[in-house]
Amino acid sequence: MASFREIQRKIGAVKKTKQITKAMNMGASAKLRGAQDRIERFRPYAEKYFEILSDLSARVDPGIHPLLEKREEIKNVGIILITSDKGLCGAFNSNLISKCNALARNKAAEGKEVQLICVGKKGYDFFRRRKQNIADSYREVMGSFDFQLANEIGTKVINRYLDQEMDEVHIVYSEFVSMVRQVPQAAQVLPVVQAEAPVEGGPQSEYLFEPSVEGLLAEILPRYIKVQVYRGLLDTSCSEHAARMTAMDNATRNCDEMVDQLTLAYNKARQAAITSELMDIVGGAEALR
Amino acid sequence: MxxxxxxxxxxxxxxxxxxxxxxxxxxxxxxxxxxxxxxxxxxxxxxxxxxxxxxxxxxxxxxxxxxxxxxxxxxxxxxxxxxxxxxEISLERARKAKERAEQRLQQERERIDYVRAKIALARAMQRMRVREEASSAGTISM
Structure with missing residues (x-):
């Protein structure tokens, strides 16, 4: 049995760990609230974009703009993978990575070259170790980012696409469903998927367009890509905090359990020590008689 | 109304x-x-x-x-x-951004940066204009 002192030290250590996990839980919950607010504020913007874009793109022939046109031969596939920078959030990152891996393997099986664009340190570290082809990486950005980051990523991706370095681009991010559910998602970003038909006809088809449908699309399409990227970033960061909260909550509970067990062991050890000491004394007294 | x-x-x-x-x-x-x-x-x-x-x-x-x-x-x-x-616009910041953009316009001859500096300049100038118009309309105090 472990010695007395050792168990005592262990209890102290676990209690300190508990303090840390508890603090991290509270930190994550504060950040989560902020991230949720941002999603709320962004949603009307994204929805409007989507509405207008699907209305516009349904009116035109996909050949009209390079970002809409499906390429006949797809050789290079780009995947934007959004993960967190920090760990200690359960299976959050590994879920995202395996989603991305599955997609990459699928594409590779079809004989396509896969390039990754990693946002967040965890995804980058994983794929760099496995010698995956990483086109761009953005690390230590998930802590604080704004639309500018989405802008940067979007612009680069669009340029690569237009330069034929990539013929198709997907995004892998974590959708924030609820506090206890975060689902890794994969979606196609480029070429932009066209809606089947205008959302609903009626008065909407009476629009005047300035400068022209084509001119407007040229303005809106690149922005739409960025909106999608930003959405992915926001969702992922929200999911990250939620996942960390859950993970830290579990950790705190495990700490409690461990302290209980250790205390039990400690008491047993103490009892055993007292008993053996008592035996010694009794034995000594007996011998003296 | x-x-x-x-x-x-x-x-x-x-x-x-x-x-x-x-x-x-x-x-x-x-x-x-x-x-x-x-x-x-x-x-x-x-x-x-x-x-x-x-x-x-x-x-x-x-x-x-x-x-x-x-x-x-x-x-x-x-x-x-x-x-x-x-x-919400800070005149001070806009003015500084304008100076920076002007400097860059004189130095940068490479195309992308040139365009970027031009856009930055336009932004700074428009910000200042908004400020001025608003104060002459009396809807903000300087």
Whole structure:
């Protein structure tokens, strides 16, 4: 049995760990609230974009703009993978990575070259170790980012696409469903998927367009890509905090359990020590008689 | 006042404004345009510039950059990448940004940076303009 002192030290250590996990839980919950607010504020913007874009793109022939046109031969596939920078959030990152891996393997099986664009340190570290082809990486950005980051990523991706370095681009991010559910998602970003038909006809088809449908699309399409990227970033960061909260909550509970067990062991050890000491004394007294 | 039109300005980071106004003037890519109640539905891209609206006879100014506007008979929705009310603009910062952009314009001859500096310059100048217009309309205090 472990010695007395050792168990005592262990209890102290676990209690300190508990303090840390508890603090991290509270930190994550504060950040989560902020991230949720941002999603709320962004949603009307994204929805409007989507509405207008699907209305516009349904009116035109996909050949009209390079970002809409499906390429006949797809050789290079780009995947934007959004993960967190920090760990200690359960299976959050590994879920995202395996989603991305599955997609990459699928594409590779079809004989396509896969390039990754990693946002967040965890995804980058994983794929760099496995010698995956990483086109761009953005690390230590998930802590604080704004639309500018989405802008940067979007612009680069669009340029690569237009330069034929990539013929198709997907995004892998974590959708924030609820506090206890975060689902890794994969979606196609480029070429932009066209809606089947205008959302609903009626008065909407009476629009005047300035400068022209084509001119407007040229303005809106690149922005739409960025909106999608930003959405992915926001969702992922929200999911990250939620996942960390859950993970830290579990950790705190495990700490409690461990302290209980250790205390039990400690008491047993103490009892055993007292008993053996008592035996010694009794034995000594007996011998003296 | 009967014929009011709803003006909404949203950016990726916030809902800047949602108000019933009498008139909206905005900088479209092919020229400024004005919107009153019962305007024909239309859709246009925005350039960098100053948007204003009239409410209770006073003119309010907003700086907008990049995005587009959807107009329906009862509503104007502005989706801009950046939008700031006149009172939020820091003249100091705009002036500095303008100087920086001007410097860069003289040095940079490479195309991409040149274009970027030009855009930065336009933004700074438009911000300052918004400030000035708003203060001469008396809707902010300097």
């Amino acid at each position: 009967a014929n009011l039109i709803k003006l909404e300005i949203v950016t990726p980071d916030r809902n800047l404004l949602s108000e019933d106004v009498e008139y909206v003037g905005a900088p479209g890519v092919s020229g400024d345009f004005g919107v009153l109640h019962n305007h024909t539905p239309f859709l246009t891209a925005l350039s960098i510039g100053s948007l204003f609206y009239k409410k209770d006879g006073r003119k309010y100014y907003v700086f907008v950059s990049g995005g587009f506007t959807e107009v329906t008979p009862t509503k104007v929705s502005v989706l801009a990448e950046v939008a700031e009310k006149a009172e």
